[in-house]
Amino acid sequence: MCGIYLDYQSASPVDPRAREFAERYLTREFGNPSALHAVGLAAKAAVEEARAKVAELVGAEDPSSIIFTGGASEANNLALRGTALRNAGKGKNLLASAIEHISVLNPMKDLKKGGFELSLIPVDGNGIVDLAALESMLSKETILTSVMYANSEIGTVEPIRETSDIVHKKGMYLHVDATAAVGRIPVDVQKDGIDLLTISSNDIYGPQGAGALYVNPGLKIQPVLFGGGQERGFRPGTENLFAIAGFGEAARLAAIEMDEESCRLKAIRDGLIREISKIDQAYLTGHPAKRLPHHVSFRFSRIEGESILLTLDAFYNIQVSTGSACSSRTLEPSHVLLAIGLKHIEAHGSMVMTIGRYNNPDQIPLIANAVSKTVQRLRELSPL
Amino acid sequence: MAQIGYSKKVMEHFMNPRNVGVIENPDGYGNVGNPVCGDLMEIFIKVKDDKIEDIKFRTFGCGSAIAVSSMVTEMAKGKPLEEAMKITRKNVADELEGLPPQKMHCSNLGADALHQAIKDYWVKTGKIKPEQQKA
Numbered sequence: 001m002c003g004i005y006l007d008y009q010s011a012s013p014v015d016p017r018a019r020e021f022a023e024r025y026l027t028r029e030f031g032n033p034s035a036l037h038a039v040g041l042a043a044k045a046a047v048e049e050a051r052a053k054v055a056e057l058v059g060a061e062d063p064s065s066i067i068f069t070g071g072a073s074e075a076n077n078l079a080l081r082g083t084a085l086r087n088a089g090k091g092k093n094l095l096a097s098a099i100e101h102i103s104v105l106n107p108m109k110d111l112k113k114g115g116f117e118l119s120l121i122p123v124d125g126n127g128i129v130d131l132a133a134l135e136s137m138l139s140k141e142t143i144l145t146s147v148m149y150a151n152s153e154i155g156t157v158e159p160i161r162e163t164s165d166i167v168h169k170k171g172m173y174l175h176v177d178a179t180a181a182v183g184r185i186p187v188d189v190q191k192d193g194i195d196l197l198t199i200s201s202n203d204i205y206g207p208q209g210a211g212a213l214y215v216n217p218g219l220k221i222q223p224v225l226f227g228g229g230q231e232r233g234f235r236p237g238t239e240n241l242f243a244i245a246g247f248g249e250a251a252r253l254a255a256i257e258m259d260e261e262s263c264r265l266k267a268i269r270d271g272l273i274r275e276i277s278k279i280d281q282a283y284l285t286g287h288p289a290k291r292l293p294h295h296v297s298f299r300f301s302r303i304e305g306e307s308i309l310l311t312l313d314a315f316y317n318i319q320v321s322t323g324s325a326c327s328s329r330t331l332e333p334s335h336v337l338l339a340i341g342l343k344h345i346e347a348h349g350s351m352v353m354t355i356g357r358y359n360n361p362d363q364i365p366l367i368a369n370a371v372s373k374t375v376q377r378l379r380e381l382s383p384l
Numbered sequence: 385m386a387q388i389g390y391s392k393k394v395m396e397h398f399m400n401p402r403n404v405g406v407i408e409n410p411d412g413y414g415n416v417g418n419p420v421c422g423d424l425m426e427i428f429i430k431v432k433d434d435k436i437e438d439i440k441f442r443t444f445g446c447g448s449a450i451a452v453s454s455m456v457t458e459m460a461k462g463k464p465l466e467e468a469m470k471i472t473r474k475n476v477a478d479e480l481e482g483l484p485p486q487k488m489h490c491s492n493l494g495a496d497a498l499h500q501a502i503k504d505y506w507v508k509t510g511k512i513k514p515e516q517q518k519a
Contacts, residue, residue, distance in 0.1 A: 304422055306446035307398075310390075314399050324422065324446070333422075344420045381404055381450060383426045383442040384419060 003317040004363050008294065008356035009152045009180060010321055015205035015250055015357075022207065022246035033239050034230065047239050050248025057204075057251040058178070058197055059188030060214050067213045067234045068244050072179040072200035073103035075213035078234065079175045079196040080107045082221035083144050084116055087173075091141035097121045097129045097158070098339040099151050104177055105335075108146070121147070126287040127156035127340050131166060138170045145174050149181035153323050153336040153352060154286030155295030157185065164193030173219055179203055179211075183254035184262055184292055195219050201243060205357065206250030210243035261357070262293040268361050272296045272353065275368030279375055285337065285350065296353040299342070303378040305350045311377060316370040323350040390447055391481035397451035402458045405440040411508070414500025416493045423449045427457065427497040431505055435464050441497070448480075448487040455480050456494030465502050471495050 031043035048063070055063040069075045084094060094108050098120040108118045119137055122130045129147055138145070145167045150157040160176055167174045175196040178187050183204035189197050196219065201210035215221055215234075227236025273296055276282055281301040300308070305324030312318040323334030324347070337347035351371070390398070407428035417424040423445035430438035439461050443453040456476050460468040473492045477483045483492060503517040 302444065304445050304449075307450060310395075310398060310447045314395060344422075348419075348422045381401065381442060382444040383415070383424060384444050 003319065004367060005319045005358065006296075006353040006355055006367070007319045007321050009203070009352070009354035011208070012202050012205050012356055013358070014202075014207050014246060015253060017253060018206055018246045018249040021249040022242050025241040025245045030241070033241070034228065043239075043241055046241060046245050050244045050251075053248040053252040053255075054199065054212050055214075057187075057255045058182060058199060058214055059190050061190065062217055064232070065214055065217050067215060067231045068239065068247075069211045069213055069231075069235050070209060070240065071211040072177070072198050072203075073101075073211075074235075075198040075200075075211045076101065076103040076175075076177055077107045078213050078221070078224055079198060079215075080104065080144065080146065081111065081224045082234070083173060083175070083196065083219070084111050085224075086220050086222040087143045088116075091139075091143045093117045093119065093139055093141040093143065095119050095121055095134070095137055095142055095145040097123060097147045099123050099127055099129075099154075099156075099336045100146055100148055101152070101177055101179070104146050104148070104175075117141075121145075123156075123339055125341050126290075127151055127154045127285075127336070128287060128290065129158050129163060131159065131162055134163065135166050138167065138172060142170070142172050145172060147174065147176060149176050149178035149187060150185070150292050150295075151286065151336060152180040152295075152354075153334060153350075154297050154340065155292045156287040157181065157290045157292060160192045160194065168193060173216075180292060180295075183251075183258055184265075184294055186258075189214055189216070196221075201247035201250065204247075204250045204254045206247035207243040209240050210247040212247070265355055265359070266293040268355055268359055268364060269293060269296055271361060271364040272355075272367060275364060276371055278368075279372050282375070285340065285342075294355045296355070298351050299337075299346055300349045300351065300375050301346070302349070302382045302384040303375060304348045307378050308349075308351050308371075308374055311374040312370055315374070316366075318367060318370050321352040321354070323352065324348050390451070390484070393479070393481040394448060394451040394483065397454040397480065398447045401450055401454035403440050403454065403461065404442065406442065407438060407440050410501075412501040412503075412505030414497040414502075414504060416496045416500060417445070417449075419444055422446065423493060425449065425453050425493055425497045427453070427494075427501045429460075429498075429501045429505065431465065434466075435462060436460050436468055437462075439498075439501075441494075446487070448483050449493070451480055452476055452483075452492050452494040453497070456498050460498050465505070469499060469502055471498060 031039035033044040052063045173195040177198040179200040195216040197214040305322030333347040410428035411431040412429040415426040425443040441453040
C-alpha cells in the first residue's frame with residue numbers, strides 16, 4: 001500500500017519548480033553574494049530577487065525589511081532577543097500567548113534570566129487569545145508582545161488585526177510567528193498591522209535551512225549573532241544561496257496558488273473532520289471554524305497519542321503527529337493542549353494531521369477507516 | 385550512537401502484543417502507573433502448582449509501554465512464581481533489545497506490575513502479609 005503523509009507541518013517536500021529554479025545556485029551560479037566580481041554579483045542579485053518575492057508574499061512594501069535567517073526558530077530568536085535587548089531602556093516586560101511555539105517561549109524564558117519579565121496571555125478553550133486579558137496585561141513597561149498567526153498543534157487562527165490594534169493603541173510592538181500560516185491563509189504585514197513577522201521556507205514548500213524575519217522599518221532591533229555584515233548586519237554568515245533562492249521561488253508560487261490550493265485542502269480537511277468526528281469519544285481540538293485550511297487535530301479518550309502515531313504508521317503507512325507527552329523529548333504534555341484547558345490525561349490522546357500538496361479527497365475514507373480501526377485496537381488494549 | 389526510535393523487537397511486540405486481555409477471577413492482580421503520566425498497566429495471573437499458568441495484560445500508554453507489557457507476560461508465562469519475581473525492568477528492556485533512554489523509567493513498568501500480581505496472590509494465600517505487598 002502506498003503511504004499517506006499527513007505531517008506537512010513538521011516537514012514538507014520541496015516544490016520541484018522551486019528546486020529546479022534554485023539548483024543552479026548549488027552548481028553553476030554558486031558565488032558569494034558579498035564578492036564584488038561577476039559571480040558574486042549574480043549571487044547577490046539572486047538573494048535580492050528572493051527577498052522581493054518573500055516581501056511580496058507577506059505584503060511588505062520595502063524588500064529590505066526582510067532579513068533571511070537559517071529558519072523560523074532563528075527568526076523568532078532574532079525578533080525577540082533583538083527587540084528586547086535593543087529596547088531594554090524603554091521597559092522590561094514581555095508578553096506572549098500561552099500557546100506560542102517553544103522557539104518563542106524559550107528565548108523569552110532566557111531573557112527573563114537577564115532581567116526581563118515574561119507574562120503569558122491566556123487563551124480560551126479553542127485556543128483564541130484572550131484580548132481583554134492582553135489589554136489588561138499591557139503596561140508602560142511592555143516593549144514587545146508575541147502572538148502567533150496560527151497554531152501548528154490545534155490549527156487555530158488568531159485575531160491578529162484586533163491584537164495589533166490593542167498593542168498599537170498602547171504604542172507597543174507586535175511580533176507574529178506566522179510559520180504555520182504563511183502560504184496557507186493571506187498574511188499581510190500592512191493590513192494586519194504587524195511589526196515583526198516570522199516566516200518559514202519549508203512550510204511553503206521551499207528548502208529547509210531558510211526562514212525570514214520581516215522587521216517594520218520603523219522598529220529598531222539589534223543583531224544576536226555577530227560576524228560579517230550580511231543581511232544589513234542582522235544575520236552574519238555567507239548566505240545559504242540555494243535555500244534562499246528556493247524559498248523565494250516557493251514564495252512566488254505560493255502567492256499565485258495559495259487561494260486555490262487552500263480551497264482544495266479545506267474540502268479534504270472538512271471531510272476528515274466530519275468522518276473522524278463519528279468515532280466514539282473523538283473530540284476536535286482547536287477552533288472549529290477559525291482554523292488553518294490544512295489542519296485536522298483530535299483527541300481520543302482512553303488511548304495515548306504515540307501509540308496512535310505508531311499504529312497508523314506501522315499498519316497503514318499513514319504518517320501523523322501527536323502532542324502526547326510520551327513522544328516528546330521532555331515527556332511533558334504539550335503546553336498548547338494544557339493551555340486550552342485539557343487535563344493531562346486528555347492531552348495524552350492527541351493526534352495531529354496536517355495535509356498538503358500530495359493529499360487528495362479519495363484518501364478521506366482510507367484515512368478515517370484507519371484511524372477508526374487504530375482507536376478501536378488501542379482501546380481494546382486499554383484498561384481505562 | 386544513541387538509539388533513535390524503537391528496536392525491531394519493540395515494534396514487533398507493539399504490533400503483535402501477546403497475552404492481551406483480562407482473566408476473570410484472577411489468582412493475582414497487579415496495577416501500576418498513572419494515567420496522568422501517560423502509562424497505566426494491569427496484569428492478571430492464574431496460578432497452578434506455584435507456577436504462572438496463565439497471564440494477561442491491558443495497557444494504556446505509548447509504544448514501549450505496550451511492548452514492555454507484552455514482553456513481560458511472555459517471559460513470565462509458565463515460570464515458577466519465585467523465578468518470575470526475579471524478572472527485573474532491565475531484563476525486560478534487554479529482551480526487547482533496548483528501550484530509548486527517556487523511556488527506561490516511565491514506560492518500563494511491566495516487571496513492577498508482574499511483581500504486584502504475584503504478591504497479590506501471596507497475600508491471598510497467606511504467604512505474605514498485606515503490608516509486605518507494597519515492598
